[in-house]
């Protein structure tokens with residue numbers, strides 16, 4: 001036998017994939033949770049207790065409004081999916097299952113707080129007042145984003161995994177230099193949020209961002225949506241110690257929160273943002289959730305995951321959960337729910353219509369905005385392009 | 396000898412399979428290359444057939460993929476790594492340019508890095524940004540790397556095996572919008588061409604199109620359109636290798652036709668087409684009836700996909716340049 005023979009695999013070689021021994025829907029004892037899968041308020045134990053105060057001002061109206069956001073965000077998402085299927089969009093990354101993670105985080109932010117999203121944060125965009133049409137336009141290929149990030153304090157989507165984590169950290173370092181941390185003025189103190197997924201935690205930029213943030217004690221909150229899949233790769237391909245536990249090693253606290261419980265994500269994010277704004281440095285939040293749909297409309301998850309897993313998570317649905325709670329508490333009635341559905345329909349109709357009618361940008365526009373100042377090569381090519389196109393008109 | 400019809404994606408897969416069968420040191424690494432078989436299914440079934448040791452779903456980190464591939468190569472393996480899309484190679488740029496490209500030189504030839512870096516590249520698929528780039532010039536510019544690209548299933552099959560067999564690092568660009576184009580492959584015989592050989596895909600007498608990857612098809616279509624219109628007789632050279640360039644085939648063609656147009660998707664400024672234009676004018680100066688012209692992407696970032704039909708060279712733009720070359 002040649003010494004090349006790979007049949008001689010030593011016993012220390014890494015194990016092959018066994019089906020997960022543990023229940024992957026179980027976030028473990030460290031997970032902050034206020035509403036269980038049936039919508040029952042959970043008596044906060046020692047892990048959740050420190051966050052309970054952040055729900056004190058969440059009155060009935062606030063609960064209904066959180067639910068409204070969950071429903072509308074889900075509707076925006078399903079409309080995006082449908083529009084892609086109808087050929088109106090090139091691609092759509094669905095947030096299905098992650099509504100509570102995103103709405104809780106988004107609603108916890110103050111206006112001046114700045115968000116750096118990946119590409120799936122449609123729910124955070126919604127909370128920051130970005131019209132869903134802007135997101136649709138990007139996935140339609142009309143522009144590369146195009147919304148005014150300074151107006152919404154919501155940065156452009158960042159598709160290259162991990163890049164935005166450093167941008168958020170640097171932005172937070174700017175906030176520090178402006179003195180907008182720890183003044184005690186709630187209108188002035190500012191925090192930054194950086195969003196990524198479980199796969200993103202493997203990337204170099206992510207790890208560098210955590211180092212920089214810790215060293216600078218920057219007012220930034222890293223929000224990792226652990227939806228358990230990075231396209232086809234499960235958590236065990238990305239890390240051995242979960243993201244919330246790794247935060248401590250970088251030098252700041254990490255919290256695992258039930259990402260399908262909007263009360264929990266809201267409370268935990270509020271606490272972390274307050275910590276950041278008051279000058280106590282970064283926090284990492286791991287929202288324990290699940291990607292219910294395909295990675296994007298281009299993906300076929302049946303190739304790599306089993307239906308039973310998806311079913312197990314469906315039973316923990318974030319939107320149903322809050323509805324059950326509201327109904328059980330008598331905070332909403334059928335009429336209220338029907339009105340909300342009607343509102344969602346109206347929203348869906350509008351964005352579908354406006355998306356379908358969104359014109360292609362005039363082609364000469366592709367030469368705009370390459371540089372802030374005039375650039376002769378771009379100008380020359382734009383002119384040559386115009387002349388070339390005019391040639392067709394003459395024919 | 397058996398002839399099979401298959402797509403470029405399947406041919407790449409078959410080429411890797413053959414390389415893995417022939418050499419147990421060949422290991423595939425990348426994001427989603429295992430169970431999923433890659434987002435384009437180019438590595439489909441290989442993990443099932445060769446196991447998780449030889450087809451590795453890596454953590455999501457391109458610098459990590461390249462850096463560990465270097466280490467595996469130092470330990471005697473022949474890693475074939477997949478970068479999921481052209482626009483995601485940059486986190487690995489440092490490893491490729493600073494380490495992969497230079498290690499043989501630095502070690503006075505004692506260290507060989509037989510890596511293949513597979514990069515699906517180019518546009519035309521209606522994708523969001525970072526999924527449509529043609530960044531081959533960065534790597535062709537870097538001494539120490541070999542850079543090749545295929546345009547046919549036959550080349551996909553054979554060039555992949557040749558790239559794996561090379562003792563130098565090879566950046567292997569795969570024309571993603573052509574993945575599903577079909578063609579015939581003779582299996583079992585020796586490769587029809589050397590890895591770094593350019594091939595005349597269509598003979599002509601009036602003008603040479605130098606092209607590669609996804610633009611070979613467009614160039615051939617332009618040549619045919621010219622013929623149908625009783626226009627110029629266009630020769631099409633598929634470069635296949637971007638570093639090194641096959642100067643013999645290139646200069647022989649241009650010396651014959653006296654005119655040359657370079658066609659690629661990449662932005663022209665300081666791109667492959669710049670180098671080709673410079674070389675052709677230097678080597679074929681006395682044969683040239685016209686300046687070497689270039690058809691490529693405009694010098695802007697890859698635009699939103701609704702612009703790409705105008706950003707990417709098409710048949711009309713190629714013919715326009717052919718006419719311009721003939722008009723001199």
Ligand SMILES: Cc1ncc(C[n+]2csc(CCOP(=O)(O)OP(=O)(O)O)c2C)c(N)n1
Nearest residue numbers: 159160161197198199200229230231426483
């Ligand atoms: C640097 C980089 N490499 C690869 C990709 C391709 N890609 C897009 S999404 C994705 C998986 C991301 O998984 P995760 O971070 O868990 O986020 P999720 O998509 O599940 O929200 C990959 C590999 C990319 N966008 N950027």
